[in-house]
Amino acid sequence: MKYTIKPVGDSALTIIFGSEIDPEISRIVRMARTCLTNKEIEGVIEYVQTYAALMVHYCPVTISYDELAARIDAELSRMDSSSDQTEKRTFVIPVCYGGEYGPDLPAVCAHTGLSEKEVIRRHSGVDYLIYMLGFLPGFVYLGGMDRSLSTPRLKVPRERLEKGSVGIAGDQTGIYPLVSPGGWQIIGRTPLELYDPEREPSILYEAGEYIRFFPINETEFKRIRREVELGIYKYE
Amino acid sequence: MAMHVLFPGPRTTIQDQGRPGYQNSGFAPGGFMDRDAAKTANVLVGNEDTEAVLEFCLIGPVLFFDETVNIAVSGGDFGIDVEGTFCPADRPVRVPAGKKVKITTGQAGLYGSLAVGGGLDIPPVMGSRSTSLRCGIGGFRGRALAAGDEIPLRNPENGRKDLSWRWVPPRRQVPPDDPAAARVRVIPGPQENMFTPKGLQTFYESAYEITSHSDRMGYRLTGPRVEAADGYDILSDGIANGSIQISGSGEPIVMMADRQTTGGYAKIASVITVDLPLFAQLRPGQKVRFEKCTVQEAQKLLREEDKMWKDHCRMLEENSPNHYKPYRLSFSEEGSSRSGCRSCRRSGWAGRKPRRAGLRSGRKSSGQKTAGRKSAGRKSACRSCR
Numbered sequence: 001m002k003y004t005i006k007p008v009g010d011s012a013l014t015i016i017f018g019s020e021i022d023p024e025i026s027r028i029v030r031m032a033r034t035c036l037t038n039k040e041i042e043g044v045i046e047y048v049q050t051y052a053a054l055m056v057h058y059c060p061v062t063i064s065y066d067e068l069a070a071r072i073d074a075e076l077s078r079m080d081s082s083s084d085q086t087e088k089r090t091f092v093i094p095v096c097y098g099g100e101y102g103p104d105l106p107a108v109c110a111h112t113g114l115s116e117k118e119v120i121r122r123h124s125g126v127d128y129l130i131y132m133l134g135f136l137p138g139f140v141y142l143g144g145m146d147r148s149l150s151t152p153r154l155k156v157p158r159e160r161l162e163k164g165s166v167g168i169a170g171d172q173t174g175i176y177p178l179v180s181p182g183g184w185q186i187i188g189r190t191p192l193e194l195y196d197p198e199r200e201p202s203i204l205y206e207a208g209e210y211i212r213f214f215p216i217n218e219t220e221f222k223r224i225r226r227e228v229e230l231g232i233y234k235y236e
Numbered sequence: 237m238a239m240h241v242l243f244p245g246p247r248t249t250i251q252d253q254g255r256p257g258y259q260n261s262g263f264a265p266g267g268f269m270d271r272d273a274a275k276t277a278n279v280l281v282g283n284e285d286t287e288a289v290l291e292f293c294l295i296g297p298v299l300f301f302d303e304t305v306n307i308a309v310s311g312g313d314f315g316i317d318v319e320g321t322f323c324p325a326d327r328p329v330r331v332p333a334g335k336k337v338k339i340t341t342g343q344a345g346l347y348g349s350l351a352v353g354g355g356l357d358i359p360p361v362m363g364s365r366s367t368s369l370r371c372g373i374g375g376f377r378g379r380a381l382a383a384g385d386e387i388p389l390r391n392p393e394n395g396r397k398d399l400s401w402r403w404v405p406p407r408r409q410v411p412p413d414d415p416a417a418a419r420v421r422v423i424p425g426p427q428e429n430m431f432t433p434k435g436l437q438t439f440y441e442s443a444y445e446i447t448s449h450s451d452r453m454g455y456r457l458t459g460p461r462v463e464a465a466d467g468y469d470i471l472s473d474g475i476a477n478g479s480i481q482i483s484g485s486g487e488p489i490v491m492m493a494d495r496q497t498t499g500g501y502a503k504i505a506s507v508i509t510v511d512l513p514l515f516a517q518l519r520p521g522q523k524v525r526f527e528k529c530t531v532q533e534a535q536k537l538l539r540e541e542d543k544m545w546k547d548h549c550r551m552l553e554e555n556s557p558n559h560y561k562p563y564r565l566s567f568s569e570e571g572s573s574r575s576g577c578r579s580c581r582r583s584g585w586a587g588r589k590p591r592r593a594g595l596r597s598g599r600k601s602s603g604q605k606t607a608g609r610k611s612a613g614r615k616s617a618c619r620s621c622r
Contacts, residue, residue: 006426009506010534012476014426019471033260048259048474050498055474057259060509060535061542133262134472134498137371141472178371197361197373203261 001028001081005069010060013069015076018052021143025052026131028081030208035079041071049207050132051141090127090210092236093175093190095166096221097123101189104154108168108185111151120215122146123173123187127210138177138195138203142211145173157183164190166213177203188213191225192233204235237392239305239352241385242336243298247451249367250358250375250387251349251493252288258362259474259497266366266374266494269347269452272513273311276404277351279549280308280328282394288358288365290350290381294519296339297350297381304333304395306353312345312517313409326406328353328399344409345517353399354391369452370494402552405544408514417443417523420515422480422505423531427470430502431482435463439504443523444488450520452494457524461486464502472500478507478515480526492516508534510541 004016015032018025032054033047043063048055058068097120098105109116128142145168153169158181161167165176167184176182177194195203205211216224227233251274254267268274268291275285290297296314308328309316316323317338323329325348331337339348358365358376367375376387428436444459462482475481479491481501490507491499507515508529518524 007423007531008426008474008476008503009423009478010508010531010538012474012506014474016426016473021471045256046259048497050473051471053473055259055476057256057476060538064535065531132472132498133260135262135496137258137261137263139262195371197371201261202258202263202362206260 001076001079003032003076005072007065008055010065012055012057013065013072015054015056015072016052017054021051021131023129023143026129026143026208029054030086031079031081032076033207034086036072036075039075041068041075043068050134086208088210089205090212091205092212092214093166093192093194094216094220094224095124095188095190095213096216096218097188099218101218101221102166102187104167104185105187108149108151108187112149114148119149119187122149123168124213124215127212128173130205130207130209130211132207133203136176136178136180136195138175140174140205140211142173145171147171149173151185153183154185157181158186161186162189164192164194166190189221191221191228192235193228237303238301238386238388239356240300240302241297241381241383241387242300244381244383244385245292245295245297245339247293248297248381249291249369250288250356250365250381251291251367252365253286254366254493255362255364255368255374262497263362263371264368264494264497265477266368266452267364268349269493269516270311270349270513272407273347273349274351275545276310276326276407277308277349279404279552280310280326280399280402281306281351281353282397282399282402283351283353283355285545285549287351287355288375290352292339292348292350294346295341296348298336298338300334300336301331301352301389301395302333303389303392304330305389305392306330306394306397306399307337307350309339309348309350310404310407311348313342314345314348315340315342326404328402330395330398330400344519346519347516352389353397354389354394357388357390368494398557401557405548409517417525418514418518419525419527420511421508421529421534422526423508423529423534424505425503426473427502428504430464430466430468430470431504432463432465435465436504438462439482439488440526440528443525445523446518446520448520452492454492454495455490455515455518457488457490459487462488462504468502469500470502472498475499475503476506478509478512479503480505480507490515508537510534510537 007013017028029049033049043059045057108119126144128144131141131143133140150171151168161176161180161182163179165186166188167186169184251268254265256265274289278285278287306328309325314325316329317340318331319335361374372378438460439462442460444457447456447458449456468482468484475491475495481489482504483489483501
């Protein structure tokens with residue numbers, strides 16, 4: 001396992017494991033995050049996992065860059081990257097495709113030449129790896145979308161995307177956890193509250209886990225929405 | 237027992253140290269834009285230096301309090317106008333109940349911090365009182381302040397204390413129209429290698445102007461294009477406070493408190509923590525030059541600064557006039573000159589009437605008395621307190 005450690009200012013450093021989007025590199029980044037988190041290194045504030053790097057935010061008054069880099073080096077050299085203990089966890093997200101909730105589903109069908117049913121089947125038929133979160137709280141960068149669903153972004157971005165909107169942009173698919181402007185082709189919406197500051201944890205999934213979309217109809221959407229609002233919905 | 241907002245100012249929010257620990261979920265930590273200003277204002281009014289403050293941008297709020305309070309403002313060239321009486325920044329000001337407080341704006345600086353003695357009674361969300369406008373959480377109802385807001389005070393008792401003796405060492409300020417541009421130190425990397433030698437030379441030798449497209453998320457700069465060998469896009473990775481991205485236009489963006497947690501532009505360098513408050517105070521139109529610094533140097537500077545600050549805070553606590561009260565009581569009322577202990581606080585003093593509410597003047601004479609008492613008091617600490 002190869003990596004380089006570089007400073008990012010005086011209060012953060014980055015451990016670079018590679019330079020491409022690759023499930024194997026992502027797995028190693030996640031292992032390194034778990035390994036270092038478990039060591040509870042004094043002075044470390046938090047770890048941020050991205051596609052091929054791990055950022056470490058720390059307090060330089062407590063630990064210097066040189067000390068921390070040496071400590072990380074020692075811990076990672078002891079880590080056995082082949083023995084991954086973490087089990088695969090898949091988070092199921094119910095999505096109501098098309099209609100009012102997915103205004104761009106016809107556009108995606110037109111661009112891909114697939115029927116609505118087929119787009120839904122292909123979009124909900126896979127487990128997507130969460131490579132990283134960023135941009136907005138709970139916004140996921142997913143890998144593994146069927147290439148046949150690729151559709152370019154809207155030419156004119158929408159000023160308002162409802163929270164829970166599920167969309168496609170080029171080869172990517174993702175969900176907007178908050179109301180936001182955006183140029184994604186919106187094909188559906190989830191009734192789940194993906195980000196809730198009052199809930200513990202506020203965000204229900206993390207990098208390295210998987211997401212699967214589960215098609216539901218409008219009646220189920222409204223039922224789940226009610227359960228979510230009442231706080232009785234069981235997340236899986 | 238509340239702070240009443242008469243006029244909020246365009247972008248006034250409540251901020252504290254921020255909300256670290258959630259960046260892996262895409263949640264920016266936020267918090268003070270100018271950490272030094274917030275610490276200063278807080279310590280002047282007797283708060284912990286991490287207490288939540290009102291942070292305003294260029295134009296401050298107009299307020300009144302229905303209780304006598306101590307307040308202080310710090311940051312840029314701001315002042316406090318209490319119904320016509322001007323009080324400078326970086327000094328504690330005792331504001332009587334009902335008096336109108338207006339923040340005045342001077343020639344320099346962008347962000348101001350206004351601390352209220354005893355703190356604001358705001359529930360923390362995810363461990364912080366900072367307002368995140370993007371997520372609509374924290375601060376006062378997750379939004380910027382508006383006229384008519386009433387923000388409860390956590391400990392209005394603070395207003396009974398006279399804190400006019402408290403002081404802080406002066407901070408580095410950028411002159412309003414420095415032709416030479418402010419100098420800000422940066423640590424190179426982590427994607428410095430994506431830039432050509434010519435690009436790096438441009439970056440370190442040019443002055444960049446702060447544009448009006450600057451806010452709590454980041455400051456966009458304009459100036460000579462920084463040349464990259466093969467584009468500015470990277471595989472998205474983490475962003476630190478003060479990281480300098482070079483965007484597709486070839487111009488720098490300095491990422492600030494409400495930045496995104498990850499990004500896809502190459503980072504040429506990061507502003508060092510010690511210089512970040514100074515940088516944050518640059519107004520649109522002002523210029524900045526970047527100077528290289530090593531991570532070791534930057535951390536040494538930060539540790540020195542932190543030690544000086546902590547020593548100063550300790551000194552203020554130890555020299556607090558409240559600390560000498562038992563001795564003073566015995567000195568003036570019992571006539572025995574060396575009997576009291578300066579450290580073991582006893583009753584007696586509590587029976588004394590609180591000082592008259594009002595803006596204090598004649599600060600000098602009371603300060604001199606305090607100094608005299610201090611030296612006498614030191615001798616008289618009992619053995620257990622020494």
